[in-house]
Amino acid sequence: MENQDPTRLRSHRWYGPDSLRAFGHRSRARQSGLGESDFAGKPVVGILNTWTDLNSCHLHFKTTVEAIKRGVLQEGGLPMEIPVMSCGETLTKPTSMLYRNFLAMEAEEIIRANPVDTAVLLGGCDKSTPALLMGAISAGVPAIYVPSGPMIKGNWNGQVLGSGSDVWKYWDERRAGNLSEEEWREIEGGIARSPGHCMTMGTAATMTALAETMGFSIPGSSSVPAMDANHARLAAEAGRQAVRNAWQGPRPDELATRKAFENAVAVDMALGGSTNAIVHLLAMAGRSGVDLNLDDFDVISRQTPLLANLRPSGEFLMDDFYAAGGLRALLNQMGDLLHLDVATVNGNTLGENIEGCRVFNDEVIRSRDNPMAENGGTAVLRGNLAPDGAVIKHSAATPDLLQHTGPAVVFEDYNDLAKRIDDPALEVTADSVLVLRNAGPVGAPGMPEWGMLPIPRKLLEQGVRDMLRISDARMSGTSYGTCALHVAPESAAGGPLAAVRTGDAITLDFSGRRLQLEVEEVEIARRLAARQEPGSRYARGYTKLYIEHVTQADRGCDFDFLEGSAVTPDPEIY
Ligand code: FES
Numbered sequence: 001m002e003n004q005d006p007t008r009l010r011s012h013r014w015y016g017p018d019s020l021r022a023f024g025h026r027s028r029a030r031q032s033g034l035g036e037s038d039f040a041g042k043p044v045v046g047i048l049n050t051w052t053d054l055n056s057c058h059l060h061f062k063t064t065v066e067a068i069k070r071g072v073l074q075e076g077g078l079p080m081e082i083p084v085m086s087c088g089e090t091l092t093k094p095t096s097m098l099y100r101n102f103l104a105m106e107a108e109e110i111i112r113a114n115p116v117d118t119a120v121l122l123g124g125c126d127k128s129t130p131a132l133l134m135g136a137i138s139a140g141v142p143a144i145y146v147p148s149g150p151m152i153k154g155n156w157n158g159q160v161l162g163s164g165s166d167v168w169k170y171w172d173e174r175r176a177g178n179l180s181e182e183e184w185r186e187i188e189g190g191i192a193r194s195p196g197h198c199m200t201m202g203t204a205a206t207m208t209a210l211a212e213t214m215g216f217s218i219p220g221s222s223s224v225p226a227m228d229a230n231h232a233r234l235a236a237e238a239g240r241q242a243v244r245n246a247w248q249g250p251r252p253d254e255l256a257t258r259k260a261f262e263n264a265v266a267v268d269m270a271l272g273g274s275t276n277a278i279v280h281l282l283a284m285a286g287r288s289g290v291d292l293n294l295d296d297f298d299v300i301s302r303q304t305p306l307l308a309n310l311r312p313s314g315e316f317l318m319d320d321f322y323a324a325g326g327l328r329a330l331l332n333q334m335g336d337l338l339h340l341d342v343a344t345v346n347g348n349t350l351g352e353n354i355e356g357c358r359v360f361n362d363e364v365i366r367s368r369d370n371p372m373a374e375n376g377g378t379a380v381l382r383g384n385l386a387p388d389g390a391v392i393k394h395s396a397a398t399p400d401l402l403q404h405t406g407p408a409v410v411f412e413d414y415n416d417l418a419k420r421i422d423d424p425a426l427e428v429t430a431d432s433v434l435v436l437r438n439a440g441p442v443g444a445p446g447m448p449e450w451g452m453l454p455i456p457r458k459l460l461e462q463g464v465r466d467m468l469r470i471s472d473a474r475m476s477g478t479s480y481g482t483c484a485l486h487v488a489p490e491s492a493a494g495g496p497l498a499a500v501r502t503g504d505a506i507t508l509d510f511s512g513r514r515l516q517l518e519v520e521e522v523e524i525a526r527r528l529a530a531r532q533e534p535g536s537r538y539a540r541g542y543t544k545l546y547i548e549h550v551t552q553a554d555r556g557c558d559f560d561f562l563e564g565s566a567v568t569p570d571p572e573i574y
Pocket of ligand 1: 057088090124125126163196197198202204508
């Protein structure tokens with residue numbers, strides 16, 4: 001049994017001393033209806049709840065949080081629910097990515113400023129996971145991540161619908177004139193049928209799986225559907241574990257190690273995970289003082305087979321993944337591709353947590369000798385068009401387009417794209433390379449998910465469903481197609497994407513991991529030198545702060561002043 005001397009608790013400095021300030025803290029605990037036995041000497045578990053009516057993925061958190069509180073009370077702790085920004089994916093404009101760092105700052109500061117001994121982080125919808133983890137890593141107190149779990153499968157006319165992926169697919173059919181308005185509305189009513197995050201292997205499912213892989217979650221919890229009773233059971237267990245961890249740790253820096261990040265990258269590859277995970281893991285590593293870079297992703301991708309047969313790279317959905325054994329079965333399948341000796345929140349090693357976890361359906365979770373693909377789902381590209389790197393989800397691309405040279409059709413920004421993409425006069429063929437610029441962290445701002453550029457309507461009508469597309473944007477983890485993304489440096493920061501002109505030849509040489517503008521280097525330099533600095537529309541406020549401090553995609557788009565693992569002192573308490 002750990003030494004449970006209350007003076008060891010961080011919260012003791014608020015509630016323990018015989019001082020004027022501590023009197024205030026204790027009297028306000030009593031104002032909350034708490035008696036001495038409720039709070040004196042008890043670990044305080046701060047539950048950061050991202051519930052809001054604005055985020056339909058987190059609607060069940062009102063009951064999840066009650067299960068966590070039950071677990072905290074059972075184990076002798078004091079639960080304190082702390083509402084924080086939700087960073088919901090669907091309603092937040094221009095993009096939730098603009099606010100990932102906002103939530104990360106809020107999480108860090110709210111933990112630090114308050115008597116929190118352990119934080120329980122309640123998230124799921126895309127950016128909420130990396131944001132909460134980034135904040136917790138920087139705050140430095142023990143933290144447990146409780147994932148929302150995926151929503152149930154979509155359904156339309158007896159067909160299974162997958163979040164995002166089927167939206168893009170059927171929107172193309174609608175634009176091609178193959179789907180009526182009535183059918184489109186039926187799909188609208190059938191694609192999101194319960195609370196929970198997207199149930200394809202999009203960014204949410206990827207990041208919750210990686211959080212568990214890195215040891216931040218109760219084993220098995222990331223695969224459990226939001227509406228499954230096991231979600232509440234595991235949430236209660238997270239509450240109990242949080243109380244234990246107030247005494248015994250581990251702290252986030254003991255979990256977010258180089259080995260744990262290598263595991264996360266490998267699992268991302270085996271899952272065919274979202275390209276967004278690359279940006280988020282880089283940002284989390286930047287907070288942890290771990291040296292992780294884009295090349296690590298490419299090296300690990302080449303060593304890791306794609307094992308999960310999940311949309312958008314494969315065929316199945318998260319419910320199938322859970323029934324097939326879930327993440328722990330996949331991790332067990334990966335075996336020697338992982339560092340199994342890393343620590344996790346329940347005090348066991350990762351290897352101990354996955355021991356004996358079996359695969360029940362090897363169509364969904366493939367065996368090592370029958371993978372979906374020999375290599376991981378995402379690769380890193382370089383070349384004169386992306387000197388600091390770009391990424392491509394080749395597992396969801398058209399194989400023929402992975403070695404391709406074609407003439408560029410350049411769109412200056414998203415408005416230009418929206419205006420011209422369906423213009424019958426647009427000079428474009430299936431061989432063209434669609435280029436979107438000013439869509440990066442600074443240019444957009446916030447690096448929205450615009451990277452799966454729409455196929456021009458006139459090509460859709462001819463039956464074209466994929467083209468090579470290049471941008472400094474991201475794309476949804478549920479998207480697919482031959483899209484080179486995250487080009488760095490971005491065009492708004494003077495990257496070579498700013499030099500491309502319509503008609504220039506561009507080559508994607510996937511096997512050589514090259515993205516090349518087939519224009520003389522002196523001409524590229526001349527064009528960039530002649531380029532006019534774009535003015536900023538943001539003279540004040542958060543967006544101004546964002547533009548001035550956001551890093552490029554190859555560094556994770558964190559704020560430069562939030563990177564690093566230097567310890568910020570706890571508040572003075574007197
Ligand atoms: Fe919330 Fe996809 S919209 S996870």
